[in-house]
Amino acid sequence: MFTATPLNRRSYRTQSLAKAAFFLMTVALVIPVLIILGTLVVKGGPAISWEFLFTPPTNNMTAGGILPALVGTIWLVVVALLASVPVGVAAALYLSEYAPDNLLTRVINLAIINLAGVPSIVHALFGFGAFVLFFDMGASILAASLTLAVMTLPVVIVATRESLQAVPQAFREACWNMGATRWQTIRKVVLPNSISGILTGVILEVSRTAGETAPIMFTGAAAYVAFLPQGVFDQTMAMSYHLYFIATQQTGVPEELTFGVALVLISIVLAMNAVSIGFRAYLRGLKKW
């Protein structure tokens, strides 16, 4: 009675095969990451020093450090976040918590999806036309950051809206039934329970913002600026553009230096991710249902 039939055995074999195949694919996913990181660490590692991080480049960028690019990238990311997070979160709150399901909201949703699909070079040209020329900001941190903000806005909106919608509707109705307004419900129940998901969207945005090259090329990044940016109307160097420039436009740059820049860039992104993930884990540990 209690013996496996041939059908049972066949199902079991298929299931083992499926599991093995999925595992291999997962491993295959990790391999490029390891190769990239490994290469960067081996080839770029020797270039890293305090001096590398905290001095400006010298000799036509074939020697010296990366300080202006590092500081510039931080400026760009922070200003882009300041512009896109409030707008993105507010828009997501409206779409998720207030907007009725009608033609207009559907058109808006479609627009957001399309915005997410626009290539970054198109964003770059838009930013050049709109911010640099039309709004007369010139090539500046402000123009570059706003271009980055427009580009990453859909990521913030979609991630925020999804985490808002992960909060069960029953919680909202329970609050409304006690006479809480929509905003009181958002503030007391919805936001505290979706903040970790919203941070995920912000993490994604930070990573992308720090790494993008095209959108800042025409709008605010410069190949070489001798001084550190003093405000949002200055032009600036940036890590990603610096890397592009010394890797393709400049001759006589030691390989070690190029890999060193790449290593620092990826470390910034990974470090930001780590901080945000830690923060998320902390928030998630606090409560939830």
Place this chain on the structure above:
Amino acid sequence: MVGSAAETAGATGTAVPRYDESPIIEVRDLSISYNQAPALRSVDLDIYRHEIFGIIGPANSGKTSFLRALNRMDAFNPAMDVQGSIRINGKDINDWRNEYALRSRIGVVFPLPVGLPLTVYENVAFSPRLRGIRKKAELDEVVERCLTRAALWDEVKDRLDSLGSLLSGGQQQRLTIARALAQEPELLLLDEFSIAVDPVTTMRIEDVLRELRSELTIVLVTNLVQQARRLADRTAFFLMGDLVEIGETEDLFEGKVKDERTTGYIEGRFG
């Protein structure tokens, strides 16, 4: 014969009206539909102040839709369409421009308990805080009183800081009741409040509901016809979206009905 029976009852005090015969809720020609599919058809009824008004009927007969309409919960569900008029304290509920103020005066308990992802304390303190109560002592008092009335205080008094959403189903149900009571509502709508609660606790809550009758009006939807018999002053029988019968609970259970289907349902012949 009937008259003398009533006089005898009056002499022993049981026929003293248990509620004011002034309506708190006047429902006129109320029809509810979901995407054109009718759930309730042309219901007229009054609910009196300080009574427990029972609603019985099999599944899908419009009981819950009726409750949802009283609280203007159709605003939460675009598919739900409410026609007709509902007046509470003489004022049409759609004349409340601020629907939040209306809902804050109506406590609601639904069959699936919802413990908000807040602490037990904050769950109960939620609506007092909305009313602007800030003093800790005052909030403490409300929380303890409401949890006690909902027969939950003894179980949670040592863990008021744990999450309401992590309580067991039955405890969350009583938490929901405590939360509704903390609104200090004029009107309490209960939909199958005892579905996840054990019989002993159910009896304790029923005792509290009887006491509460002096302070507020209760509309009780229940699948347990005996619960309606125990609690309700008057009972309405809904069937397939129609109000079949409405009357004194005792009359209904003693077979003094206008429609045979009522007796059939009460005696469990269908439903």
